[in-house]
Amino acid sequence: MAEVLSMRGVTRDYSVGGSFAKKQTLRALRGIDLGVEKGRTLGLVGESGCGKSTLARILLGVETPSAGEVLVGGKPIESYDRIERARLIQPVFQDPYSSLNPRMTVEAIIAAPMRVRGERGRSLQTKVRELAGEVGLPRHLVEAYPSQLSGGQRQRVAIARALIGEPEILICDEPTSALDVSVQSQILNLLHNLKSQLDLTMILISHNLAVVHHLADEVAVMYLGQIVERGPSREIFEKASHPYSEALLKAVLPPRAGARLPEKALEAEFPSPVNPPSGCTFHPRCPKAQALCAQQMPEKSGTEHIYRCHFPNN
Amino acid sequence: MPSDTRILSVKGLNVEIPVPGAILRPVRGVSFDVGRGETVAVVGESGCGKSLTALAIMGLLPRQAKVRSEALHLNDESLEAASAKRWRQLRGDRIAMIFQDPMTALDPCYRIGDQMCEILLQHCKMSKSDAIVRSIDLLAKVGIPAPTERLKQYPHQLSGGLRQRVMIAMALLCEPELIIADEPTTALDVTIQAQILRLLRDIQRETNIGLLLITHDLGVVAGMADRIVVMYGGEVVEVGTCDQVLAKPLHPYTEGLVRSIPVPGETQQGETLGYIPGVVPKQVGELVACGFVERCPYAREACRAGAVSLRDAADGRLMRCILPVDGSGRDPAVWFLPEGEDTESTTKNGSI
Numbered sequence: 001m002a003e004v005l006s007m008r009g010v011t012r013d014y015s016v017g018g019s020f021a022k023k024q025t026l027r028a029l030r031g032i033d034l035g036v037e038k039g040r041t042l043g044l045v046g047e048s049g050c051g052k053s054t055l056a057r058i059l060l061g062v063e064t065p066s067a068g069e070v071l072v073g074g075k076p077i078e079s080y081d082r083i084e085r086a087r088l089i090q091p092v093f094q095d096p097y098s099s100l101n102p103r104m105t106v107e108a109i110i111a112a113p114m115r116v117r118g119e120r121g122r123s124l125q126t127k128v129r130e131l132a133g134e135v136g137l138p139r140h141l142v143e144a145y146p147s148q149l150s151g152g153q154r155q156r157v158a159i160a161r162a163l164i165g166e167p168e169i170l171i172c173d174e175p176t177s178a179l180d181v182s183v184q185s186q187i188l189n190l191l192h193n194l195k196s197q198l199d200l201t202m203i204l205i206s207h208n209l210a211v212v213h214h215l216a217d218e219v220a221v222m223y224l225g226q227i228v229e230r231g232p233s234r235e236i237f238e239k240a241s242h243p244y245s246e247a248l249l250k251a252v253l254p255p256r257a258g259a260r261l262p263e264k265a266l267e268a269e270f271p272s273p274v275n276p277p278s279g280c281t282f283h284p285r286c287p288k289a290q291a292l293c294a295q296q297m298p299e300k301s302g303t304e305h306i307y308r309c310h311f312p313n314n
Numbered sequence: 315m316p317s318d319t320r321i322l323s324v325k326g327l328n329v330e331i332p333v334p335g336a337i338l339r340p341v342r343g344v345s346f347d348v349g350r351g352e353t354v355a356v357v358g359e360s361g362c363g364k365s366l367t368a369l370a371i372m373g374l375l376p377r378q379a380k381v382r383s384e385a386l387h388l389n390d391e392s393l394e395a396a397s398a399k400r401w402r403q404l405r406g407d408r409i410a411m412i413f414q415d416p417m418t419a420l421d422p423c424y425r426i427g428d429q430m431c432e433i434l435l436q437h438c439k440m441s442k443s444d445a446i447v448r449s450i451d452l453l454a455k456v457g458i459p460a461p462t463e464r465l466k467q468y469p470h471q472l473s474g475g476l477r478q479r480v481m482i483a484m485a486l487l488c489e490p491e492l493i494i495a496d497e498p499t500t501a502l503d504v505t506i507q508a509q510i511l512r513l514l515r516d517i518q519r520e521t522n523i524g525l526l527l528i529t530h531d532l533g534v535v536a537g538m539a540d541r542i543v544v545m546y547g548g549e550v551v552e553v554g555t556c557d558q559v560l561a562k563p564l565h566p567y568t569e570g571l572v573r574s575i576p577v578p579g580e581t582q583q584g585e586t587l588g589y590i591p592g593v594v595p596k597q598v599g600e601l602v603a604c605g606f607v608e609r610c611p612y613a614r615e616a617c618r619a620g621a622v623s624l625r626d627a628a629d630g631r632l633m634r635c636i637l638p639v640d641g642s643g644r645d646p647a648v649w650f651l652p653e654g655e656d657t658e659s660t661t662k663n664g665s666i
Contacts, residue, residue: 186589253531
C-alpha cells in the first residue's frame with residue numbers, strides 16, 4: 001500500500017549557546033527514514049531528548065528540516081500551503097489544560113479549524129454536535145468552557161477539534177500522559193475506535209510502552225536523534241533486536257502481583273546530543289558493547305524489521 | 315504488625331480546608347501504620363488526598379488547613395502535640411521527604427554541597443569539614459559519579475535523574491527512620507525510573523528505613539511495596555499486602571484501576587480496556603452514602619443508605635464496601651460497557 005507519509009534522510013540541527021557559552025550545534029535528528037501506510041498507526045518511543053517531539057513538529061510543518069525531505073501523499077510538505085497542510089495533518093497534544101483556549105466555548109474550539117476554511121452556519125453547528133457525540137462528550141457540555149471540563153473531557157475536545165476537518169494523518173504527542181489511568185483507558189478506547197472507523201493514519205508519540213503496545217501497528221524506537229529499531233509492533237514487543245529497545249521493554253513495570261523491579265536496569269544516563277558518543281551512540285550504556293561499537297556506527301540491517309546494531313539479539 | 319517495629323502510626327487523620335462558603339474535607343479518617351524496613355504505598359488518582367496525607371504527616375500543611383487525628387505517632391512520640399521547634403528538629407532528621415520534582419525541591423541559588431551541608435550543620439551539629447565528607451560519602455552511595463565535583467555544582471547543571479539522586483542522598487543524611495517519597499519517579503524517564511526505584515529499594519533494605527511511597531502508578535507499587543493503602547475521595551477504601559490487592563482487588567475502585575491499565579503481553583492490541591466512569595467528587599460535607607457510589611458499576615440501593623465503614627475482609631485485609639468479599643454478585647463485564655451519554659457528567663458534590 002502507498003505510504004501517506006514518508007521521511008527521507010531528515011536531519012534537524014539547532015544552534016545552541018551563544019552570548020556567554022560557546023556556540024555549538026545540537027543535532028536533534030540525524031537522517032531519519034520513515035514511512036507510514038494509510039490507516040496504520042506508528043508508535044514512536046524513546047527517552048526525553050531523543051528527538052521524538054522535534055520529529056512531530058517537522059511533520060506538523062511548524063519546523064523545517066535542515067536536510068532531507070518529508071513527503072505527504074507523495075508530494076513534498078513544503079508544496080502545501082498552511083491551510084492545505086492543516087487539512088491533511090492535525091495534532092493532539094499532551095496537556096489538554098494548555099492546548100484549549102480558556103475563553104472559547106467547547107463548540108467554538110471544535111469549530112475553529114472549519115471557520116478558518118470559511119465554513120459557517122447551521123451545517124457547521126450540526127457537524128460539531130455530531131462529532132462531540134462521537135468522541136463521547138455529553139451533549140450539555142458543548143456550550144461549556146474548558147475550565148468546566150475534566151481532563152478526560154478536555155482531551156476529547158482536543159480530539160474532536162483535530163478530527164473535524166477529516167484529516168488524513170493524526171499526530172498524537174503523549175495523548176494520555178497528563179491523565180489519570182482510569183481516564184487514560186477511556187481515551188485509548190476512543191482513539192482505537194476512531195482509528196478503525198475513520199481509517200486514520202496515526203503517529204503516536206509516547207514514553208509509555210503500554211500505550212504504544214495498545215495502539216500501534218508498527219513501532220519505531222529512537223535514540224539520540226536516530227531510529228535504532230523499527231518493525232511490526234508484535235515483533236518489537238516479543239523479540240526486540242536492539243539492546244536499547246530491549247532495555248526500554250524491561251523497564252516497564254506491570255501492575256501485577258509478584259511483579260518485581262527489573263534486575264538489570266539500563267545504567268548511566270542519556271548522553272548530551274551536543275557531543276554524542278562516537279560510533280554507535282548507544283555504546284556507553286549498552287550491556288553488549290564491544291570495541292567495534294565505539295568506532296563504527298552500525299548500518300541498517302533487515303527489511304521489514306530494521307535495526308542498527310553490530311550485535312543484535314536473535 | 316507487632317507494635318515494637320512500628321515507626322509511624324496514623325489513626326483517624328482528617329484534613330479540613332476552609333474555602334469561601336464551605337469546608338473542604340480532602341482527607342477523612344485515614345489510618346495506617348508503617349513498620350521498620352517496610353514499604354507502604356498510598357495509591358489513588360489525582361485529588362484522592364494522598365499528597366495531603368503525606369504533607370499532614372510531615373506537618374507541612376499551610377496554617378489555614380486544620381489537621382485533626384486520633385493519633386499521629388512517630389515511634390512513641392505524638393506529632394500532634396509537637397511544637398514548631400520540635401517539628402523543625404524532626405523534619406529532615408527523623409522523617410525525610412523526597413518530592414516529585416527535584417528541580418523545584420532543590421534551591422537553584424545554592425550549590426548542591428551547601429544545601430547538603432546545611433542539613434548536617436543544623437541537625438547533627440557537625441563541623442563543616444565533617445559535613446562535606448559525609449555529603450561526599452552519600453553522593454557516592456546513591457551512585458553519583460565524581461561526587462566531589464558535584465558538590466560544587468548548582469542544581470541546573472544536573473540531569474533529572476541525578477537531581478533525584480541528590481534528593482535521596484539529602485533525605486539519608488541524618489539517617490532518618492522514615493522516608494516519605496511523594497511520586498519520586500513521575501518526572502523521570504522509564505529507564506531512569508527503574509534505576510531510582512532500585513536505589514531506593516536497596517538503600518531501604520540496607521538501612522531498615524520505613525518507606526511511605528505515595529504514587530498513582532500501580533506498576534511502581536507492584537515493584538516496590540509490601541502493603542498497599544488505596545485511597546479514594548479522601549478515604550482509605552482498601553488495605554492489604556501488595557500481592558493480595560493486585561491479584562484480587564476487593565474494592566470496586568481498586569478493581570477498576572487494575573482493569574483500566576494496558577499491560578504488554580497480557581492485554582491484546584486494541585482490546586477494549588476497562589474504565590471508571592465519572593469524575594472524582596468534591597470533598598464537601600459529611601458523606602451520607604458510599605463515596606464511590608456515583609462511579610461504581612456495582613452500585614445498588616443499599617450503597618446509598620449511609621456512609622460505609624472500613625471493615626475486615628478475609629486474610630487481614632480491610633475494605634470499605636458492602637459487597638461480599640468472595641466476589642459473588644460481581645460481573646466484570648460491567649467495566650467494559652459502552653459509554654453512555656452522561657458517563658463523565660459534571661462534578662457532583664460528595665454530599666449526596
